[in-house]
Amino acid sequence: MQLQRMFGIVLLASVAAAQDFVVRAERVHTVSHGVIENGVVYVRGGKISAVGRAAEVVLPAGVRVLTAKVVTPGLVDAHSVVGLAGYLNQPQDQDQHDPSAPLQPELRAIDAYNARERLIEWVRGFGVTTIHTGHAPSALISGQTLVAKTRGDTVDEAVIVPCAMIAATLGADSREEGKGKSPGTAGKQLALLREAFLGAVEHQRKLREAGSDASKRPDRDLRKEALIEVLEKRVPLLVTAQRHQDIVSALRLAKEFDFRLVLDGASEAYVVLDEIAAAGVPVIAHAPMARFASELENASRATPVKLRDAKIPFAFQSGYEGYVPKTRVVLYEAAIAAAHGLGFDGGLRAITLDAAKILGVDQRLGSLDVGKDGDLALYDGDPFEYTTHCVMTVIEGVVVFEGSR
Amino acid sequence: MARMHRASLVLLFCAVASNRSSAQDTPHAFVGARLLTISGAPIDDGVLLIHHGKIEAVGARASVALPANAVVVDVKGKVLMPGLVDTHSHVGGGWGADESAPIQAGVRMLDAVDCRDAGFQRAQAGGITTINVMSGSGHLMSGQTLYVKNRDVRSIEELCYRFPDGSPMGGMKMANGTNSHRDPPFPATRGKSAALVRESFVAAQEYQRKLAAAGTDESKKPARDLALEGLLEVLSGRRIVHHHTHRHDDVLTVLRLSKEFGFRVVLHHVSEAWKVADEIVAAKVPCSLIVIDSPGGKLEASDFDARSAAELEKRGAADLVAFHTDDWITDSRLFLRSAALAVRAGVSRETALAGLTLNAARMLDLGDRVGSLERGKDADFLVLSGDPLSVYTHVEATWAGGEKVFDRANEQDRLWADGGWGAGLRRAGALCCLGDGEDR
Structure with a gap:
């Protein structure tokens, strides 16, 4: 183990710069344009330079060639807390939730992300190259999220979207029931959110009225400024809501304040599919292996299929876990959905291109297309099979994992 | 006993009175599956014969004589293994x-x-x-x-x-x-x-x-x-x-x-x-x-x-x-x-x-009663759609002590298997299921 780790470090150090190479695989899952049998992916300068059948792609002489049974785009975990919620689960490594106030949209994920956290290395070893992570679904508004590549020693080396979304939570996980604190009920949760947005609208109005006249500007307010990002549609509000009535409340709020909504969890989405579809809202569905208990007691393995059939864009997440396992692995989660009606292609889409679309990064990653980032996952068999191993993970042409996990 | 559709429950109780399942009294032969016996080598195209809640015989098709009154269940293409x-x-x-x-x-x-x-x-x-x-x-x-x-x-x-x-x-x-x-x-x-x-x-x-x-x-x-x-x-x-x-x-x-x-x-x-x-x-x-x-x-x-x-x-x-x-x-x-x-x-x-x-x-001192497909052991076994170690395989049926306790084709059982509305509710009482049944 120790030797392996040391070897790993040496290996990483020696390949820290992007290399040009070709991956040759029995099956190349492009996601965007089907499967290529006996295909190649040519990565040059950190970008995908060619994808096609081995017999048809002309490669430069002497280029390094890697082989694998299967290659997919680097996986995208549409919602996680790794980097903030550390693997030890001790107070000193838990930065995903500050309990001092129910509404803290100003908390930035970039100020909390630990790029050297072990769980980032862990998920990277399964082919996960991009994560949407940040403040946990534990407060009415717990803070901001970011999108990062699972690489780097610092947040700056990892992050690709510093403020991806602002994380809100309805339902039991953000209720301070019985603690004499607000919010204690669902009605109060929505009242607090509406008040906060009204405050931001007012701040926005004053800023507009002041225009370029600095003397008339209201005092700066980090909280309101964060919510204005939502009101001006630069950043979506990510609302974790499991129960159908909370899902509908989130839709109502988004309509009232005209912001971009991304639903998260949504374990009872299957009873309000029409409402979600009509609102045009994407869903980052709960991990298929999340515990079917408390607010997820009505969760169903059939939900992904129903979302697909209702033409609601969706992706999978590893989610937030308060205990063991401290993180789920989105590859494992998509596998369970694939085996419960979604099928291989549907499962893979939901942890690559469709996840990238919801995160707004599909222009640069999520499929094997020329010009996109050279983010690849290599496997020794069907990636969803329990007994298959991820053998290599590549981010922008850099091998970030090599082994057999 | 797998949960029955409510409409069929009355019939069931009339038919079997105090018996949970006819599988107890009539021998059942599961024929044609790959048997993972655990105690021995796998058997392709095998027969598992159960009666009175016990395994009566396990073997290749040709080696097991079926009683004349046996209910024959075709499980060709399936995999059977111990519960x-x-x-x-x-x-x-x-x-x-x-x-x-x-x-x-x-x-x-x-x-x-x-x-x-x-x-x-x-x-x-x-x-x-x-x-x-x-x-x-x-x-x-x-x-x-x-x-x-x-x-x-x-x-x-x-x-x-x-x-x-x-x-x-x-x-x-x-x-x-x-x-x-x-x-x-x-x-x-x-x-x-x-x-x-x-x-x-x-x-x-x-x-x-x-x-x-x-x-x-x-x-x-x-x-x-x-x-x-x-x-x-x-x-x-x-x-x-x-x-x-x-x-x-x-x-x-x-x-x-x-x-x-x-x-x-x-x-x-x-x-x-x-x-x-x-x-x-x-x-x-x-x-x-x-x-x-x-x-x-x-x-x-x-x-x-x-x-x-x-x-x-x-x-x-x-x-x-x-x-x-x-x-x-x-x-x-x-x-x-x-x-x-x-x-x-x-x-x-x-x-x-x-x-x-x-x-x-x-590890539970039950090795002589369960854990393998062997004659004399409890009739505890699974019918699997394929390789037990594949993510794509489903448990199609579960038998415990000669009773079918899970059937993926049954609507209520499927609810417990895959989740859905009401999946977290406790199982209803055996004779109370004619009404809404499930309680909390």
Whole structure:
């Protein structure tokens, strides 16, 4: 183990710069344009330079060639807390939730992300190259999220979207029931959110009225400024809501304040599919292996299929876990959905291109297309099979994992 | 019994009166499947013949004569294997334990389990037919566990396996490491934890000495003490200790105490078994392993590694390997997955499958009754759509004691298997299902 780790470090150090190479695989899952049998992916300068059948792609002489049974785009975990919620689960490594106030949209994920956290290395070893992570679904508004590549020693080396979304939570996980604190009920949760947005609208109005006249500007307010990002549609509000009535409340709020909504969890989405579809809202569905208990007691393995059939864009997440396992692995989660009606292609889409679309990064990653980032996952068999191993993970042409996990 | 459509229930009760299933009285032959017997080599195109809740015959098609009245079930293309044995689960509402003291040897899971808990139904959907139901690990000794045959019953009395004297069968739950560390009277350190356990066993030895000295003289017998009686059952070997332990040094502490007091023990979870595999194998102590999706979540699981099973096997101790769900830590419906992930981490398929069945049964002293497809054993088995270690395989049916307890084609069973509206509700009573049935 120790030797392996040391070897790993040496290996990483020696390949820290992007290399040009070709991956040759029995099956190349492009996601965007089907499967290529006996295909190649040519990565040059950190970008995908060619994808096609081995017999048809002309490669430069002497280029390094890697082989694998299967290659997919680097996986995208549409919602996680790794980097903030550390693997030890001790107070000193838990930065995903500050309990001092129910509404803290100003908390930035970039100020909390630990790029050297072990769980980032862990998920990277399964082919996960991009994560949407940040403040946990534990407060009415717990803070901001970011999108990062699972690489780097610092947040700056990892992050690709510093403020991806602002994380809100309805339902039991953000209720301070019985603690004499607000919010204690669902009605109060929505009242607090509406008040906060009204405050931001007012701040926005004053800023507009002041225009370029600095003397008339209201005092700066980090909280309101964060919510204005939502009101001006630069950043979506990510609302974790499991129960159908909370899902509908989130839709109502988004309509009232005209912001971009991304639903998260949504374990009872299957009873309000029409409402979600009509609102045009994407869903980052709960991990298929999340515990079917408390607010997820009505969760169903059939939900992904129903979302697909209702033409609601969706992706999978590893989610937030308060205990063991401290993180789920989105590859494992998509596998369970694939085996419960979604099928291989549907499962893979939901942890690559469709996840990238919801995160707004599909222009640069999520499929094997020329010009996109050279983010690849290599496997020794069907990636969803329990007994298959991820053998290599590549981010922008850099091998970030090599082994057999 | 698989839950029936309500409309057919009346007919069912008229037809079979007090019998749960005709499978008990009429021999059933499952023909054409690949049989993973566990005790022997797999049999292709095999026959499994069951009658009166027992396995009557197992073999290749040509080798088994079918009784004239046998109901023949065509299972061509399917895979049959023994019902799974979960050596460690918290289904049935037995998660917690009383918090007044760290050692509660007199407390019985028998008195706490809800036999209609949906967790049992989910376990049936996952192919689990035998469960060691126990309380949590927040105590050094949280009480007596219960071995149950996972059928749909009216009371816990019908659910449990029994010792030869007729009393409910089970082990003793113990734990060390950090889970049991709390304010007094709970321990705050590992040294104190071990000292408290040793004190308890010493007290039991004293109790035993007084009982022996009194002989048949009732007047000289010490007063009955439920906790000490429980501990005596551990010292006598009647009850196996099921010991939560993760870290390498905690594992060795269990081995040390087991040697000092001579109790039989199965190590549970054993996240760091791979670090002390030599010592475990030398002590010949079985391991019921947890398989989780990432290390950590708590300090003592921070070095979890799924290769522990492979490390034990490598040392010639494949028979010491079993798995458990620790439900709700992992999902009973996905118990096969635990073994598959151990294969991913290097253990052989054979050991992985034995770890879900025969090895696990032996850890509950049930190896002569369940865990393999062998003549004379209980008719506990699964009908699988394919390879048990593939993610794409589904449990199509589960039989326990000759009764079909899960059928994926049945609407209610499917709800428990895949979830959906109302899937968390407790199983309704057998005669109350004509109305809305499910209660909370």
